[in-house]
Amino acid sequence: MGELRYIAVNEIEDKKINIFGRLGKVRQPLPLLFNGSAVEVRINGSELWIDVETDSDFHEPWVAYELNGAMMGRQMLLPGRHRICLFRNMDPGTCKTVRFFRELQAMSEDDRCKVLVHGFELNGDFQEVTKLSRRIEFIGDSITSGEGSYGAVTDTDWLAMYMSASVNYATMTAKELQADYHILSQGGWGVYCGWDNDPRHNIPKVYEKVCGLVTGPLATELGMDEPYDFSSWQPDAIVVNLGTNDITAFSQPPIVNPEDGLTYKQRVNADGSLNREDELKVENAIVAFLKMLRKNSPKAHIAWCYGMLGSYLNLTITEAIAEYRKETGDNNVSFFQLPNTTMETFGAHMHPGKKSHENCTAALVHYLREKMNWF
Template sequence: MLKDYKIREIPYLRVLGRTNGSLEPVTLFWTASGIEMNIKATEAWVTVRSDYELFEPWADVIVDGALSQRLMVNKGEQKICLFRNMEGDKIRNVKLLRDTPAFPTDEKTLFQILEVQTDGEFCPLEEPKMRLEVIGDSITSGEGGSGAGGEMTWNSFCFNCVDNYAYMAAKELDAIYHCISQSGWGVFCSWEGDEKQAIPPYYEQVCGLLNGERNKELGAFEKWDFQKFQPDVIVVNLGTNDGSGTKDMEKVGNAVEDFLKKLRDCNPESYILWCYGMLGNGIQSTIENAIQNYKTKSGDERVEFVELPDTLEGEFGSRQHPGHPSHEKTAKVLVEKIREIAG
């Protein structure tokens, strides 16, 4: 018989990604945020709540490391089956993730986890071997990961947080990660040159790039407590949009230096990898010079530039964004570099 459990009643639970800290309910703001559990049961469900004006959230159900479902979440409350009709004597690792990124242009955007129903028991989770933070733009948000190769429509469906270099690398490294990414944004400006659409000014907030009174009430604009999650490695993949949004490379370089200072202030012990190159390398020299300038001025040697492999013909997904082969190549480069760092 199924029994209802409020999230706070689950003895072993891992919340993934930045949240407001509440378990009643768990509010998911960013792509790849969610919950993780080990469940020994024949059946398990989760109750969620969703809202939107324009862009519906999508969710991923991952069982024992395999994607079992990817689905659109309807408005209101609904139950999502995590698994059923399974052998009840086996412990299964289950993740429910928000597949879609934050949507600043939709003030009603909402995805919350309310409770879990199961006929079994919750079991302890193994400690991850590593903690990562991944910061980026549409590439890191998984834009282009779903949909046909020729599809150019920008909507919720085109995003995919599992067929994605960040997810692939974390899985290979047995790591958990937080993702801070927004489609079209950069380190200094957006792909259209909007200087307000840059990640660094919002980095110290829970999810400050959202809009609307409800998101304010949910704590999206509150300061993030960095003691809750200190990453071993921070991966920054920004610069692609800046390259098309502005010709003022001095301002881009200054923004890179300033963001590195902020990252170090917030994360004193983290190793920082600034990555770039999946959609061309037009401003690589600007980024590399800025990193070197920062290191020279600060004496901080725990920062490196990593050139990522370009997306070649046949490796694109929808919206002319990197597809699975490209994300897979990038994940391999990152895993190799992070293992080198970890010794």
Template sequence: MVSYACGHACPQRFHHPTKGGISVQTLSLRALSQVRLLGRQPDGSGPVPLFYTASGFECIFTGSELALCIEAGFALYEPWISVELNGAWIARFPVQAGRSEVTLFRGMTPGVPKHIRVLKDVQAMHGDPDHYLLLTGLRFSGGDFLPLPEPAYRLEFVGDSITSGEGAIGAAGEEDWVSPFFSAVNHYAQMTADALGAEWRIVSQSGWGLLSSWDNDPRCRVMAYYDTVCGLADGPHNAALGAQQPCRFDAWPADAVILNLGTNDNNAMENPPWTDPATGRQYAQRPTPEHLAALEQSAVDAIKQVRARNPQAWILWAFGMLGAGRMDAVLRAAVSRAAAEMNDSRLCYLPLPAATAGTLGARRHPGVECHRQAAQALTTCLRSILPPRG
């Protein structure tokens, strides 16, 4: 085992006999060039941290068995992961604290390629600094890792609880705020990316917005952390894993960035003010002309920030899965203003279908059918503006 600066051990290649004399290998995911890491990643050579929703990996493997070595920790919210095999969702489970090994498949026909994809279902947990998930290795005996086809596009989705997949799984009527009710698979981003043959990644946090959280806390602004790998993953442990590193946008040039922010700002206007515990000062979003103008400016600033980091990408502001509210007009105006001020023709606003009583999921959030409807709208839009590939 080799120790890295983050203090975790990462397996390098080693062998030991198994029943029948077949050699078992354990390799770091970073040592396998055919394995594609998904989601924002810090610079480093050690274990692979999974921060945001839908972080993970995919590969094509010809062996009969493949296992994943994991390390995890949490105080409040345990990580969950989903496993897809040849495009089918075959498993979903919580990851226990400590080190463990999970069999992804076994007993399958040797020599036949299997496409495996593993996704983190749960968002980066700002409220649980002890929450982390590391992929430390892949264990297998026999078989080869084959090259993956290049993705047709790279898509980045920036948002709040909707983009974190909150409520996308679980019974309608569930109200507990717990890890099992997050999903990266019943998710408009995954559905859109798969329809377009794209790779995708997510930047999101439940309850956060442009100017404040749903309960008016002005510290909870998603775009304040956009330039880091995952700066909202709090605490020294996540810092050691690279969460606070600058994001290297040039290493993963997005073809489109989809912004889905504004729902919590809309909700904040109906909620009591937030009181700063240190100063006693209060902050509240309210539907006054002055504040709506400030919201519009914050959206313009967000678009300009995304454009500065993604000079070649299309930028879509896609909104409305929990209703248009006051923010629809604000965001439309912001997109028009930003396009004019930057002389930028690669900006657009896309209204998304709103959840209904029949398409709501857990925690009064969009369910899988609402996510599917949003993905259909996004797929149609992106196909019309992105250059054909593949």
């Protein structure tokens, strides 16, 4: 084959590139904002390199790539510009499909963390990619961020290397259903509050921005703090997997919110049951979030999926869904019980491991096939 030539991302025809994940106005270089955010190309030729720029403070971004649907590499990237070989010395006459993606969630605790794809070097030509007509949006917490999907059960450090999109029920479900997807998730966050009772850590407050999880100069530069254009990508199904941190908050000590100076605590009664006043805070947050989702995605089926780390909030969630249906008359919303993680299927940091994500994928794929008539 001939010499390598450089092609920027924005020079690739739309029919010859797939981009996964939310985007704002900035497209060159292409920001991969969330775990699972990816760029996919199909080329002939014998060699392909990708030009990536990264930065971070403490949580170094991890990336990975697949070749013809098979996982081929996963690595941490230190701050700087990187030229990564995706394949070489392959048969130039055959077409290869490569998907390069961000493993690490958007980092609310590291405003410098970024992954930008500038372009590719190749000695072949870009070919048309398969465009996926089905669309699924996944919204969640550390489970949807793939925390614990890599690492040993004995590993308890909270580090970027244990999070992933490659071993993750969201991306695996999308792949099985041949669907395009978006992921918006953040470890420790809930629908009402974070695991530690922090009321600032709820997904609904950031949902309507491009990537409201990140603040500071980088967010402004990449347009992450701007309103997201929902008309640019409408999902057929929305999978919400929130509640695990909301129930955890009931067993955690109070927290003082530095923004208003008030103390927050989700309480339990003397018999161990949830304080009804505080449980209603969660229910009301669910109802409000469902209304927000419906406003922005009028036709999508919304499936609230829960249970990979216990089902303690089942009744609260189903009561909220019933109240939402009563208030709005919208019955295009459902609840689905996910398979629980067992001692045999845990991963690192007492989170679902690979087998748990596989079990969840199998159940969710079956459910969505039936619900969406995707056969």
